Amino acid sequence: MDDNRFTWERARRRWLFLSARALMRAGGFGAARRVGAVLGALHYRFGGSERRACLHDLAPLLGRPPGDAEVERLLREAYRVNTVALLEVLSMVDRKLDQSTLEASCRVEGLEHLEAARDGRGAILLATHSGNSLLLAAQLATHGVPVTVVYRHARMMSMQFFAQGLPRYGIDGILANEGFRAYARMVDALRHNRVLFAMVDQGVKKAETGVTMNFLGKQMPMPGGVMQLARQTRAPIVPVVAVAADPVWQFAIQPAMSFMPGGTLEEDMAEVLRETERQILERPQLWSWHHRRWRDFALADA
DSSP, X not given: OOTTOOOHHHHXXXXXXXXXXXXXXXXXXXXXXXXXXXXXHHHHHXXXXXXXXXXXXXXXXXXXXXXXXXXXXXHHHHHHHHHHHHHHHHHHHHSOOOHHHHHHHEEEEOHHHHHHHHTTSOEXXXXXXXXXXXXXXXXXHHTTOOEEEEEOXXXXXXXXXXXXXXXXXXXXXXXXXXXXXXXXHHHHHHHTTOEEEEEOOSOOSSGGGSEEEEETTEEEEEOOHHHHHHHHHOOOEEEEEEEEOSSXXXXXXXXXXXXXXXXXXXXXXXXXXXXXXXXXXXXXXXXXXXXXXXXXXXXXXX
């Protein structure tokens, strides 16, 4: 099957991406919260099948009955939060944010945990798709922390979008789509005591490239590269939690994770996913539930 074939869904996503980028070029970074609130509300209201699927799967995960008003409120807020984050990222990558705005838009706690964990071996900073974590990465980089961000290329954007945008903040980018070459670059980054910014909280597109695990109530092929990296390089995994979206983004870096000696790759991955699930379920209104790499999988008990 040709992954580059034309589909109307891909054309729609490409149009939405270009429209959002045009809005941010016109309004600037400061308009993202206002515009994101409007677009998030419209997405929630008119994204019927997507919204219903998320509500159906989220209610039992949170221990709530179908049609529960609190679940609807949390999901509506998640649409807003992550639309704002998306628009901010588009603006940041397209045009460099000035230092004062960068500092004022994001608060970070627990930097001492990251510095203690590095200790010459680098560190894997484990984030989630909760809000604008690019602000966190940019703030670390501008304060002298050597940051490498692992990202995926989507067909709706040009190949150079992140490749040219991330270096504006002193961030080294690694394109995960490059497979083994990308993995080798991640190993090299850790061996040079860099902070590798990565996420494991979405299923992978092809089952054979992941390890099937239970994540947020669903059996999904999950990316195993982060755990393989940690085992190969002995780099610690340091979770970072999205704490709040308003009035500014707030993140808290946690102490490095510890694992039982002699555990298998699957056992260690399960521990990482449990930590990730805990973070997400503590603040479900911040996570991107409507992303297709969680939404499109069936509940495990179905």
